[in-house]
Amino acid sequence: MSTSSPTILITGASGMLGRALHRLLLQETSQTYNVIGIGFSRLTVNHYHEHFGGAPKTVELLQLNLLDVATTEFIERHRPDIIVHCAAQRFPDAFESNIEESIQLNVDSTRHLAKLCRESTSPSRPDYKPLLIYISTSYVFDGGIESKVYPPYMPESKANPINSYGRSKWNGERAIREVMNDATNNVSGGRGIIVRVPLLYGEDCVKLDESPALEMLKVLLPSSTSATKKKIDDWALRFPTSCEDVARVLKLMIDHAFVDNQFSGTYHVASPHGITKFGLLQLQSRLLNISKDEVDDRAEGVDDPKAANPSAAPRPQCTQLNCGDTWAALGKKFEFAPLEEAMGRATQGFPRRFLDAA
Ligand SMILES: NC(=O)c1ccc[n+]([C@@H]2O[C@H](COP(=O)([O-])OP(=O)(O)OC[C@H]3O[C@@H](n4cnc5c(N)ncnc54)[C@H](OP(=O)(O)O)[C@@H]3O)[C@@H](O)[C@H]2O)c1
Numbered sequence: 001m002s003t004s005s006p007t008i009l010i011t012g013a014s015g016m017l018g019r020a021l022h023r024l025l026l027q028e029t030s031q032t033y034n035v036i037g038i039g040f041s042r043l044t045v046n047h048y049h050e051h052f053g054g055a056p057k058t059v060e061l062l063q064l065n066l067l068d069v070a071t072t073e074f075i076e077r078h079r080p081d082i083i084v085h086c087a088a089q090r091f092p093d094a095f096e097s098n099i100e101e102s103i104q105l106n107v108d109s110t111r112h113l114a115k116l117c118r119e120s121t122s123p124s125r126p127d128y129k130p131l132l133i134y135i136s137t138s139y140v141f142d143g144g145i146e147s148k149v150y151p152p153y154m155p156e157s158k159a160n161p162i163n164s165y166g167r168s169k170w171n172g173e174r175a176i177r178e179v180m181n182d183a184t185n186n187v188s189g190g191r192g193i194i195v196r197v198p199l200l201y202g203e204d205c206v207k208l209d210e211s212p213a214l215e216m217l218k219v220l221l222p223s224s225t226s227a228t229k230k231k232i233d234d235w236a237l238r239f240p241t242s243c244e245d246v247a248r249v250l251k252l253m254i255d256h257a258f259v260d261n262q263f264s265g266t267y268h269v270a271s272p273h274g275i276t277k278f279g280l281l282q283l284q285s286r287l288l289n290i291s292k293d294e295v296d297d298r299a300e301g302v303d304d305p306k307a308a309n310p311s312a313a314p315r316p317q318c319t320q321l322n323c324g325d326t327w328a329a330l331g332k333k334f335e336f337a338p339l340e341e342a343m344g345r346a347t348q349g350f351p352r353r354f355l356d357a358a
Pocket residue numbers: 011012013014015016017018039040041042043064065066067085086087088089090105135136137138169197198199200201212
């Protein structure tokens with residue numbers, strides 16, 4: 001790797017999406033880019049290859065607490081050409097229980113990274129400002145409940161987040177637009193890309209809790225002995241998207257950013273397959289050859305989200321994203337893996353694969 005190769009820095013590289021992107025870039029672009037993954041509490045991660053069969057490769061990450069003042073020095077030392085900012089507190093319920101720190105991570109650290117990008121130049125291309133790619137969420141929309149703006153949403157559709165997590169991600173977006181459009185104090189504006197994604201799942205997870213698209217499978221673990229049926233949301237329509245697919249689109253964006261130095265703005269990346277959480281459980285059990293009777297014994301679909309989880313933060317019913325602008329900007333439409341296929345890989349080896357971490 002030449003020292004003049006562009007550097008791509010991934011925050012949250014120990015998380016579900018960051019892992020998929022880090023692995024893909026190391027696997028496919030290590031001759032082109034210098035790739036740095038950072039984690040916070042997890043500094044060793046397993047990267048799986050070839051449809052997640054075989055032994056994983058253990059990869060070390062650099063440690064950085066994005067809430068720490070050391071962030072400035074870290075970024076100045078590594079001088080990334082592109083930062084893909086995947087780190088966040090993204091569990092709506094965990095967010096509510098630690099609001100202050102969650103806002104610092106989702107909003108303040110995003111603003112700080114945006115400023116660092118705006119105020120520096122790329123080491124490999126002096127005419128190029130480092131680009132910040134920020135991962136946001138379809139939860140910036142309310143499904144029309146208050147706004148009366150209904151899905152599918154375009155990037156410019158009116159946002160109106162209805163829970164604290166969604167508001168923080170929206171405020172992270174606003175911070176980027178504000179900083180990047182600010183051309184004062186002799187510093188010209190910067191470059192930011194906001195990528196909104198729906199419910200994600202990793203194909204390499206070993207903890208069902210890691211993805212809300214997998215956690216329902218806990219009712220089918222042998223250790224699940226509850227006498228009452230688990231109520232599972234059959235009301236909200238999700239568009240579960242594999243992190244592998246999002247990583248592939250992010251790679252297209254990264255490559256594109258080096259040929260078009262005007263490339264910036266807000267883009268949507270989401271699989272078109274809509275399904276409820278209960279529908280997902282039924283699909284997963286079919287893929288795993290678990291009988292319908294067993295599923296019916298252990299779980300039931302409910303069309304009142306509060307019945308499924310009384311303490312949950314409010315969520316919109318449907319926030320489907322229209323991705324047309326993304327394919328137009330990239331010059332080609334990306335084909336997402338069929339849900340059955342990618343979910344088959346994500347659940348492969350159930351329950352054994354998930355037992356140790358259950
Ligand atoms: N997952 C979804 O369904 C979903 C849906 C829509 C949007 N998104 C967005 O997509 C992005 C990626 O989500 P994800 O599912 O990959 O998240 P994730 O699995 O929860 O990972 C979060 C990452 O943030 C890191 N982190 C936490 N606190 C940190 C700190 N103080 N300093 C530095 N890093 C810190 C974690 O590091 P350690 O684990 O090493 O501590 C971890 O790598 C997020 O921006 C999220 O808002 C996710």
